[in-house]
Amino acid sequence: MIIIKMQGGLGNQLFLYGLYKELLYLGREVKMDNISGFEDDPQRSPSLYKLGISYDIAEDGEIRTMRDSYMDPLSRIRRKITGRKNKDYYEALDGNFDEHVLKADDIYLNGYFQSDDYFKDDEVRQELIADICKNKDLYLGNQDVTGIRKAIRSSNSVSMHIRRGDYLTPVSRKTYGGICTDDYYAKAMELVRSSYPDTQFYIFSNDIDWCRAKYKDTDNISFVNISGDDSDIKEFFLMSECRHHILANSSFSWWAAFLGSADDRDRLNIVPSKWTNTRQMKDIYASWMTRI
Known part of the structure; x- marks a missing residue:
């Protein structure tokens, strides 16, 4: 499974949705975490629903497993001893296209991924435009x-x-x-x-x-x-x-x-x-x- 951290304003969320659509097109199981990215950002919230856009939402347990963030005593002790074993993958520091993002699996994607290279297939682009313009x-x-x-x-x-x-x-x-x-x-x-x-x-x-x-x-x-x-x-x-x-x-x-x-x-x-x-x-x- 791939989980994408939803965050930012409308434009940033659309970039992440474009990546989501491309990964689906490539046959991946992909879901959105639409909570974590807004916990420390009170000015923003998930807003793609206003466009009529829906997506699969990751369950709390799936996110915690991927990020190794269970808060029970045994998990906390283990992390102190062995370190956190999360599967976070951050976008490139320069903000440019990273082809590994489209090839990886079993990963939690954290970033904005602002490039149309992340949704380069014509079929995906046409579906993306149709989804955005639905309403x-x-x-x-x-x-x-x-x-x-x-x-x-x-x-x-x-x-x-x-x-x-x-x-x-x-x-x-x-x-x-x-x-x-x-x-x-x-x-x-x-x-x-x-x-x-x-x-x-x-x-x-x-x-x-x-x-x-x-x-x-x-x-x-x-x-x-x-x-x-x-x-x-x-x-x-x-x-x-x-x-x-x-x-x-x-x-x-x-x-x-x-x-x-x-x-x-x-x-x-x-x-x-x-x-x-x-x-x-x-x-x-x-x-x-x-x-x-």
Whole structure:
């Protein structure tokens, strides 16, 4: 059996689900641990169910056996004497694709595995897109988003994802800061305009008020600000409806672009040339992306 530790936000969970689908395709018995990864992360929780996605969940005993984490007195004494005999396998330190992950068995996978090389088979990709988009029309059929969706579909639309909020904390700034700068967005917008002069930009952000102030005098820009229940899911799907994409160094916009244009070469998907400050992360880039 293979157990994958589910963790992170929506985009990270989708990467782990992509790996899950590929392992199933390869004939493995694979389950998700959807508890351990959120015990110390009160800001996040399993969220793929909002997309209508289901998966096999590992039982507590299966996880404890795999991780050698039973807390009875005899198990504790044994671990003190012989050490922990767990089967944890951590993703590569540089964050790049590790082919061993697709070959191993009897293993507990701990990491984010952010590369489409982990779900490279065409059949898996098509199933993955179908699974993710299963409830898309339900979310985009709501009255608060139908007008925006129509406008996006009727224009040469460009999503521009600007992530602030949690990315401005000291820890996150060390990892993600200084990459998607004002200069990056200016160059990306100019690149899109040079190829498609009639583009309409749609800004998506977790700090939309800052974006309004920043780009208030810029032509052909709309600010997407959905409120209420499941606003993040609605904005995710609206972003995916755009024809072109300017990504932040965020798995959220990575997946929106993947859904929107991974199989259409006549689209621009612009990404920063560096993803993080702490790891190389070269394999998070896909063939359908343009790095600047």
